[in-house]
Amino acid sequence: MAEIRAEMVANVWKVLVAEGDDVSDGDTLVILESMKMEIPILAEDAGTVGQLKVAEGDVVQEGDLIAVIE
Amino acid sequence: MFESVLIANRGEIARRVIRTAQRMGLRAIAVYSEADAKAPYVREADDALLLGPASPAESYLDMDRVLEAAATAGAGAVHPGYGFLAENSEFARRVVDAGLVWVGPAPSAIERMGDKINARNLMADVGVPVSPGSREPIVSVEAAVAEARRIGYPVMVKAAAGGGGIGMAVARDEVTLRPAFEGARSRAARFFGDSGVLLERYIEGARHVEVQILGLADGRVVALGERDCSVQRRHQKVAEETPSPGVSPGLRARMLDAAARAGEAIEYRGAGTVECLVAPAEQDFVFIEMNTRLQVEHPITELVTGIDLVEQQLLIASGEEISFDPTAAPPRGHALELRIYAEDPRRFLPSPGEITAWREPSGDGVRVDAGYDAGDMVTPYYDPLLAKLCVHGEDRVEALERARAAVASFRIEGPKTNLPFFDELLGDAEFVGGDYDTGLVDRMRG
Numbered sequence: 001m002a003e004i005r006a007e008m009v010a011n012v013w014k015v016l017v018a019e020g021d022d023v024s025d026g027d028t029l030v031i032l033e034s035m036k037m038e039i040p041i042l043a044e045d046a047g048t049v050g051q052l053k054v055a056e057g058d059v060v061q062e063g064d065l066i067a068v069i070e
Numbered sequence: 071m072f073e074s075v076l077i078a079n080r081g082e083i084a085r086r087v088i089r090t091a092q093r094m095g096l097r098a099i100a101v102y103s104e105a106d107a108k109a110p111y112v113r114e115a116d117d118a119l120l121l122g123p124a125s126p127a128e129s130y131l132d133m134d135r136v137l138e139a140a141a142t143a144g145a146g147a148v149h150p151g152y153g154f155l156a157e158n159s160e161f162a163r164r165v166v167d168a169g170l171v172w173v174g175p176a177p178s179a180i181e182r183m184g185d186k187i188n189a190r191n192l193m194a195d196v197g198v199p200v201s202p203g204s205r206e207p208i209v210s211v212e213a214a215v216a217e218a219r220r221i222g223y224p225v226m227v228k229a230a231a232g233g234g235g236i237g238m239a240v241a242r243d244e245v246t247l248r249p250a251f252e253g254a255r256s257r258a259a260r261f262f263g264d265s266g267v268l269l270e271r272y273i274e275g276a277r278h279v280e281v282q283i284l285g286l287a288d289g290r291v292v293a294l295g296e297r298d299c300s301v302q303r304r305h306q307k308v309a310e311e312t313p314s315p316g317v318s319p320g321l322r323a324r325m326l327d328a329a330a331r332a333g334e335a336i337e338y339r340g341a342g343t344v345e346c347l348v349a350p351a352e353q354d355f356v357f358i359e360m361n362t363r364l365q366v367e368h369p370i371t372e373l374v375t376g377i378d379l380v381e382q383q384l385l386i387a388s389g390e391e392i393s394f395d396p397t398a399a400p401p402r403g404h405a406l407e408l409r410i411y412a413e414d415p416r417r418f419l420p421s422p423g424e425i426t427a428w429r430e431p432s433g434d435g436v437r438v439d440a441g442y443d444a445g446d447m448v449t450p451y452y453d454p455l456l457a458k459l460c461v462h463g464e465d466r467v468e469a470l471e472r473a474r475a476a477v478a479s480f481r482i483e484g485p486k487t488n489l490p491f492f493d494e495l496l497g498d499a500e501f502v503g504g505d506y507d508t509g510l511v512d513r514m515r516g
Contacts, residue, residue, distance in 0.1 A: 007419065008419065008421055008422060009449075009450045010420070010450050033450075034450040035422065035450055035452065035453055036453050036454075037419075037420055039419065039420070062423075
């Protein structure tokens, strides 16, 4: 199980997966936006999206949980 | 001369314009979002009006709110700074229609240069060199493939209405062109509201060199020297210097002449910048685009010429003569600008947060244009520029020495900053040697 957390304060621009989706290592899960820059958040392992904690338009703080890959 | 000016911007550039406006005896009016209520520029302005929430769309990009603030404050003129509405011809037109003075070129000049394809065609038609590229917007991936074959790889893919490096990518073959085109098209639509894309031949090992121009009230256009902006990450400038170590006197003369010609072709008024790519070995250049506003890196031109460019903008906008003799303003010495960003110095990822400590360097030849101070919050809503650290020396060696000392004594705590990157850059053999190009930062990180 891998927890994916935000590295910085950012707005959630795009959510590209849903709970239950199978993902491969390196797949883009979510795209954050901070300071006019897009920051893709990638799966670091293959697995299933167990939890998805953000929606488009949300603001995440540093350390906030984005998703759990099981 | 008008008696007051509203600065439709934030951060360091709002502060910088306010300083000159007040020195000239004008009332400086700031506008701000809720996120910037405690910013230094809001405190320093003579008047300050709240625009709305932090989101740029509801504050600095909201034309209705900015114009309403100008009316409420009784502003005589509007200075747009750079970014936000600075190159929005509709905004410029609405400022003029409201009976206010627009501190910038005519809306028609903004329009003609805002579309990069149109600008390229116009420059080619008046004899300014351009690299082989699209004469019309490219609307499909198949058309892009055909166009790239005609131009020849490698090609640069760009948003026609774009800026700030957003959506730009280099494609070396058809396989890399397809995703580059789709990426440019979606970003163009999202950031600029116009999905037009252009291709142009990519010049390997090029330097990015731009010329500062000033279109005077009497119709003359003068060129005030060049700036080398080849230190870039993600196609965005990080450090600039003048004069360029890669431009010979002969090339400089040709570039300045072409830039003035470019300005005259569109009857340009005020401060503008003609951006070019230079092939150092051939000492050749091509036009890439024109920025119809004050440039972020304008202070280095001010340091070597002794001219206050914002003062000239305000004088020209009010139809007055500039405050210096353009035939007798030779640049003196060497100047550098380092853009201090709130970002980590390895991967250059944004790092917002509260600034807990802030101490600026000082000393001979050091100028800091800062938008923040201790206690301020750096939010994710705007670009990561915290301050511009500028240094001037008698020559490049002295300027580099002063820059090293200034970087070492600049103290910012809270958000991560790229100050450690500048420590590296100022010790990098390629940069120090002067023979570098736009691939420098990638090589430092490769």
